Amino acid sequence: MNPASHAQGEPIVRIDKLNKHFGSLHVLKNIDLEVAQGEVVVVIGASGSGKSTLIRCVNGLEEFQQGALRVDGNDLKPDGKASQALQTIRTEVGMVFQQFNLFPHLSVRDNVTLAPMKVRGESRDKAEATAERLLDRVGIKDQADKYPTQLSGGQQQRVALARALAMEPRLMLFDEPTSALDPEMIGEVLDAMRELAREGMTMMIVTHEMGFAREVADRVIYIHKGEIVEQGKPEEVFDNPQNERTQSFLARVL
Numbered sequence: 001m002n003p004a005s006h007a008q009g010e011p012i013v014r015i016d017k018l019n020k021h022f023g024s025l026h027v028l029k030n031i032d033l034e035v036a037q038g039e040v041v042v043v044i045g046a047s048g049s050g051k052s053t054l055i056r057c058v059n060g061l062e063e064f065q066q067g068a069l070r071v072d073g074n075d076l077k078p079d080g081k082a083s084q085a086l087q088t089i090r091t092e093v094g095m096v097f098q099q100f101n102l103f104p105h106l107s108v109r110d111n112v113t114l115a116p117m118k119v120r121g122e123s124r125d126k127a128e129a130t131a132e133r134l135l136d137r138v139g140i141k142d143q144a145d146k147y148p149t150q151l152s153g154g155q156q157q158r159v160a161l162a163r164a165l166a167m168e169p170r171l172m173l174f175d176e177p178t179s180a181l182d183p184e185m186i187g188e189v190l191d192a193m194r195e196l197a198r199e200g201m202t203m204m205i206v207t208h209e210m211g212f213a214r215e216v217a218d219r220v221i222y223i224h225k226g227e228i229v230e231q232g233k234p235e236e237v238f239d240n241p242q243n244e245r246t247q248s249f250l251a252r253v254l
């Protein structure tokens with residue numbers, strides 16, 4: 001259990017009967033999910049089960065066709081057109097991807113200051129002070145003048161984390177943040193995420209790192225073919241899975 005998580009107030013994420021199709025492919029089926037403030041939810045499931053699509057719906061990177069999705073009081077509608085709610089969600093929700101997606105032509109510092117300056121209109125001085133603090137927090141303050149290609153994968157992913165945090169997100173989404181990393185670099189990224197969880201950040205994390213999931217998650221959600229078939233505390237899901245799909249998935253990955 002994460003001691004810093006005090007579920008309270010209105011959930012940050014509220015998903016009701018969400019359905020998502022890619023053409024004839026029904027990718028998410030009647031997803032119901034609430035994420036409370038400060039809660040850490042880890043999403044697990046086989047490749048192709050819809051984990052990325054679910055995460056991407058939460059910050060409006062994917063449209064959905066039926067159901068309701070509310071993020072920090074902002075309602076995204078089915079077949080959502082560009083809306084004020086979508087804009088707000090984009091600035092309030094941070095995302096870290098498997099491929100770090102840093103801007104290759106910008107220094108580490110400029111990667112972190114760009115959105116605060118452009119989107120929030122912060123002064124360069126203020127944005128750079130924040131960048132320095134965040135880069136220090138993720139252990140790479142001395143890399144600020146380098147370019148992404150000069151860094152290891154683990155360092156690049158920590159820049160991506162600092163860049164997301166610079167927008168002071170209400171919610172952080174992670175989609176397999178360590179899957180593209182060499183094994184010796186996974187720990188440093190998980191450490192930074194662990195720290196963030198301890199500080200009370202609300203997080204939705206897709207990962208195959210089951211040890212990390214067990215340690216950091218308040219709740220684990222197992223998705224099979226676009227449906228949530230099981231969820232619970234990590235010790236419930238990992239040690240005593242009820243659904244046979246969960247059992248066979250865990251038998252393969254644990």
Ligand code: ADP
Nearest residue numbers: 022025027045046047048049050051052053054
């Ligand atoms: P996961 O992240 O669990 O591996 P995804 O959410 O990426 O799964 O994909 C779920 C299903 O949706 C898969 O069958 C995948 O092939 C399909 N899919 C994902 N993105 C697209 C897309 N842009 N267009 C068509 N099909 C897609």
Ligand code: MG
Nearest residue numbers: 051052053175
């Ligand atoms: Mg995925």
